Amino acid sequence: MRCPFCKEDDDRVIDSRASEGGSSIRRRRECQRCGRRYTTYEHVEDAVKLLVIKRDGLRVPYDRERMREGIRRAAFKRPISSERIDQIVDEVEEWLVVNHEKEVSSQTIGERISSVLRRVDPVAYVRFASVYRRFQDVGEFIEEARDLKERSAADIPGQQDLFEENDSGSVKRDA
Numbered sequence: 001m002r003c004p005f006c007k008e009d010d011d012r013v014i015d016s017r018a019s020e021g022g023s024s025i026r027r028r029r030e031c032q033r034c035g036r037r038y039t040t041y042e043h044v045e046d047a048v049k050l051l052v053i054k055r056d057g058l059r060v061p062y063d064r065e066r067m068r069e070g071i072r073r074a075a076f077k078r079p080i081s082s083e084r085i086d087q088i089v090d091e092v093e094e095w096l097v098v099n100h101e102k103e104v105s106s107q108t109i110g111e112r113i114s115s116v117l118r119r120v121d122p123v124a125y126v127r128f129a130s131v132y133r134r135f136q137d138v139g140e141f142i143e144e145a146r147d148l149k150e151r152s153a154a155d156i157p158g159q160q161d162l163f164e165e166n167d168s169g170s171v172k173r174d175a
């Protein structure tokens with residue numbers, strides 16, 4: 001973002017937050033050249049032009065519908081209304097744009113969705129979290145599933161599709 005004082009385009013974001021009820025993102029910036037600070041506002045619609053860094057390193061445009069679909073699948077036959085799913089999508093999206101100015105890893109998105117789902121529904125959470133965690137933290141997932149005394153995520157119809165459709169094309173399902 002170009003500095004209004006010295007016109008240099010070299011800033012550091014000091015603080016970001018949602019404002020006006022979440023419709024815009026306010027960022028406090030410091031110019032790396034002249035050291036002065038200024039504030040910018042972005043519409044959320046512009047801010048969500050984030051790039052998502054996939055596990056294989058490819059960058060793709062952030063896709064709200066894809067996120068919604070992943071959550072919808074995790075919520076299959078669970079008592080979670082489509083309005084609630086939209087709220088979850090909104091909540092995660094707001095966090096993404098406030099905390100990530102240009103790009104964000106698909107893993108970070110997955111972890112954030114997991115943490116929101118955890119509060120909403122344990123089964124949807126385990127289904128979703130398993131997709132994102134299984135390659136780093138299989139043991140933790142198994143503990144989690146055992147604690148919840150729920151069916152294993154592997155038994156749930158549609159789970160294979162969830163694995164297939166989530167971002168990591170390079171991941172082997174049977175790894």
Ligand SMILES: [Zn+2]
Pocket residue numbers: 003004005006007008031032033034035036
């Ligand atoms: Zn400056």
